[in-house]
Amino acid sequence: MWRKAVLVAVLALGMGYLYHTDPELPSRVLNYVSDSLPQMEPSGGSEPHPPTLEEAIARAWQTLIAAPARRWARVAVGVNACVDVVVSGVGLLQALALEPGSGRDHEVLHGKEDLKEAFIHYMGKGAAAERFFSDKEVFQRIARAAAEYPGAQIYVGGNAALIGQKLASNPELVVLLCGPVGPKLHDMLDEQIVVPPESLQEMDEFHLILEYKSGEQWGSSRAPQANRFILSHDVSNGEMSTLETFIASLDEFQPDLVVLSGLHMMEGMGRDLWEERLKEAVIAISDVRNEVPIHLELASMTDRDYMNRILQEQVLPIVNSIGLNEQELLFLTQSGGGPHADLASWDGVPDVGRVSDILLWLLEQHGRADPESEADLTRIHFHTLAYHILATVDGHWGNQVSAVAAGARVASSQACGLQKVDITKVILKAPLNFYSSFSEPRESLTVEPSRPVTVWRRGNVSFHLTPVLVCKQPLRTVGLGDAISAEGLVFSEVTPRPEL
Numbered sequence: 336m337w338r339k340a341v342l343v344a345v346l347a348l349g350m351g352y353l354y355h356t357d358p359e360l361p362s363r364v365l366n367y368v369s370d371s372l373p374q375m376e377p378s379g380g381s382e383p384h385p386p387t388l389e390e391a392i393a394r395a396w397q398t399l400i401a402a403p404a405r406r407w408a409r410v411a412v413g414v415n416a417c418v419d420v421v422v423s424g425v426g427l428l429q430a431l432a433l434e435p436g437s438g439r440d441h442e443v444l445h446g447k448e449d450l451k452e453a454f455i456h457y458m459g460k461g462a463a464a465e466r467f468f469s470d471k472e473v474f475q476r477i478a479r480a481a482a483e484y485p486g487a488q489i490y491v492g493g494n495a496a497l498i499g500q501k502l503a504s505n506p507e508l509v510v511l512l513c514g515p516v517g518p519k520l521h522d523m524l525d526e527q528i529v530v531p532p533e534s535l536q537e538m539d540e541f542h543l544i545l546e547y548k549s550g551e552q553w554g555s556s557r558a559p560q561a562n563r564f565i566l567s568h569d570v571s572n573g574e575m576s577t578l579e580t581f582i583a584s585l586d587e588f589q590p591d592l593v594v595l596s597g598l599h600m601m602e603g604m605g606r607d608l609w610e611e612r613l614k615e616a617v618i619a620i621s622d623v624r625n626e627v628p629i630h631l632e633l634a635s636m637t638d639r640d641y642m643n644r645i646l647q648e649q650v651l652p653i654v655n656s657i658g659l660n661e662q663e664l665l666f667l668t669q670s671g672g673g674p675h676a677d678l679a680s681w682d683g684v685p686d687v688g689r690v691s692d693i694l695l696w697l698l699e700q701h702g703r704a705d706p707e708s709e710a711d712l713t714r715i716h717f718h719t720l721a722y723h724i725l726a727t728v729d730g731h732w733g734n735q736v737s738a739v740a741a742g743a744r745v746a747s748s749q750a751c752g753l754q755k756v757d758i759t760k761v762i763l764k765a766p767l768n769f770y771s772s773f774s775e776p777r778e779s780l781t782v783e784p785s786r787p788v789t790v791w792r793r794g795n796v797s798f799h800l801t802p803v804l805v806c807k808q809p810l811r812t813v814g815l816g817d818a819i820s821a822e823g824l825v826f827s828e829v830t831p832r833p834e835l
């Protein structure tokens with residue numbers, strides 16, 4: 336070690352000397368020094384420091400994650416897609432020549448004044464809100480102003496489009512995306528994505544995300560914390576109007592995996608309309624060839640009746656796999672009277688035992704844990720900030736260790752806006768010791784950082800858990816769930832079943 340210390344001292348002296356003669360050089364020398372520093376830096380003693388838990392987990396994932404034996408070649412994704420425009424709320428309203436005033440909530444925004452009042456109402460509370468803007472013409476004008484506002488950020492939006500984008504980052508995959516795709520969205524999509532001509536439309540479905548900062552002031556209102564107000568005039572996604580086109584295009588596309596999302600968007604139509612539309616959706620989905628697995632990505636819903644309908648009667652029994660987060664999981668058990676339905680909300684990191692109980696209930700009561708069951712559901716990819724669980728009915732899926740780890744690796748890098756996990760920017764928040772169930776009989780389990788996927792079985796179901804390395808300063812978390820589910824699917828495979 337002393338020799339290295341001397342080397343550093345010599346370099347330091349050299350730099351001091353050079354600095355006086357050539358001001359261009361030191362940065363180059365510094366680069367050299369910092370490149371060679373990691374191996375030299377003593378930590379405490381003179382031994383190389385033991386890896387942190389985060390480091391051990393990130394490294395172990397790299398060796399654990401392997402592609403499945405049989406990869407998907409063609410994946411069809413539908414049906415919600417839009418363009419997200421993120422813009423300063425106050426800036427946009429000013430650009431629309433609106434004056435500050437007092438706040439007032441509106442369930443539906445009928446014009447610019449409603450928008451202003453509702454925005455001020457929520458900004459004053461620092462609360463998130465999402466509203467439908469009823470006037471198509473005026474909305475288009477606002478959307479144009481937002482997209483052209485200096486500093487506006489424009490992104491691919493909608494779960495299906497985001498899942499499609501993530502899948503398309505695998506060069507060997509052919510991805511079909513069906514949804515309301517306007518010219519702007521079409522431009523932004525990965526070149527590899529195939530969009531059926533019938534799903535192209537003249538205008539984009541814009542979702543305007545009006546951001547405000549903590550302490551930001553407009554007139555007499557002041558935001559107690561940073562948040563966002565979202566508005567759209569999104570009829571196509573609200574009615575899942577491209578669902579039938581999507582299903583019809585599958586005959587020609589011949590996918591070996593179908594990914595469906597956007598069901599949650601219909602809730603806003605009101606009960607009479609969604610009842611009808613949901614029935615049509617189920618009929619359409621049932622048309623998908625039996626041997627092609629269907630993954631359904633759930634997203635936030637607020638109507639218990641609607642969720643219950645999806646759960647009990649119609650949608651869950653006809654899909655093979657679902658992806659959801661802790662809010663949706665709790666909502667499912669509450670609306671279906673499952674375990675821990677009395678829990679009003681999760682308190683901090685969701686208890687692994689409780690989550691495991693609900694996942695088992697879903698697969699046993701609404702899935703195919705019993706081979707005699709009529710249901711098709713055999714896989715649930717559960718994601719929450721601190722950890723992920725992949726629960727699968729035995730005999731249907733393979734490569735679960737890689738799939739759950741790959742999903743967590745994507746969450747750990749993408750939240751920081753990176754392609755790879757940077758262990759200096761993440762922190763472990765998952766418990767390393769937990770139980771397989773909330774109540775007895777239960778197994779005591781541990782996450783081993785050097786092999787960070789913990790496996791347990793209950794009945795005919797296997798559980799694979801891995802912690803997430805949570806980004807300390809997340810850049811953009813919209814679409815993170817979609818990326819996790821997409822990556823988990825890329826590393827999953829179905830195991831061929833002997834036909835009876």
Ligand SMILES: *[C@@H]1O[C@H](CO)[C@@H](O)[C@H](O)[C@H]1NC(C)=O
Pocket residue numbers: 699704705706794795
């Ligand atoms: C598990 O599978 C076996 C047959 O393989 C079946 O008899 C049993 O009922 C299943 N268990 C549950 C809880 O569904």
